[in-house]
Amino acid sequence: MAIQMLMTECKEKMNKAVEATKTKFTSIRAGRANVAMLDGIKVEQYGSEMPLNQIGSVSAPESRLLVIDPWDKSIIPAIEKSIMLSNLGLTPNNDGKVIRLMIPELTADRRKEYVKLAKTEAENGKVAVRNIRKDTNNALRRLEKDGEITADDLKRSEDDVQKITDNTIKMIDELLAKKEKEITTV
Numbered sequence: 001m002a003i004q005m006l007m008t009e010c011k012e013k014m015n016k017a018v019e020a021t022k023t024k025f026t027s028i029r030a031g032r033a034n035v036a037m038l039d040g041i042k043v044e045q046y047g048s049e050m051p052l053n054q055i056g057s058v059s060a061p062e063s064r065l066l067v068i069d070p071w072d073k074s075i076i077p078a079i080e081k082s083i084m085l086s087n088l089g090l091t092p093n094n095d096g097k098v099i100r101l102m103i104p105e106l107t108a109d110r111r112k113e114y115v116k117l118a119k120t121e122a123e124n125g126k127v128a129v130r131n132i133r134k135d136t137n138n139a140l141r142r143l144e145k146d147g148e149i150t151a152d153d154l155k156r157s158e159d160d161v162q163k164i165t166d167n168t169i170k171m172i173d174e175l176l177a178k179k180e181k182e183i184t185t186v
Helices: 002-026 073-085 108-145 151-184
Strands: 042-045 048-051 056-062 065-070 092-094 099-102
Touching: 002 108, 002 151, 042 073, 065 073, 073 092, 073 099, 108 151
Parallel strands: none
Antiparallel strands: 042 048, 056 065, 065 099, 092 099
16 A cells, blocks of 8 residues: 555656646747746735736737737836846847747757756756656665565566656656757748
8 A cells, every 4th residue: 555655656747847847848949939938937015926927918919920919008117127137138129018929040059058958957867766766766765675575576676666757757758859959940
């Protein structure tokens, strides 16, 4: 029973690591407008930091344009400042009502940079998965040491954990390959 609980917990944690990696990938530019590009931007408003999507609507009406329509027009300068401070390489234009962000065509060097960033995020995801594997195996060894499971159960469970780990890392590699293709394809 304890083994099943550990395995279920292991799978859930590894799936969360994959989802976190997927989320990180959405914030990496691929040459076309994506509202998720702005997810990490926080705007100083009324003395606190607020996510951009909580102070206005963000949309991508065209493939190379993002539009931010703040609910309170007086914070447009703060939004522009936050966008400029982020390292997205975007220059905001406003007409007093909305902010427009033109997405420039990616240069070859910038594409290489983004691929490198995607690889780093994928590696971070893999490290998280390996740490989950290590923690699960340590918990299994403690169960065996305490006499709750046999040595055979331990060996079988460690093999199962390794299979789960291999599958999860394969999923991250597939996500990376897809993101690389998205970034490098013009």
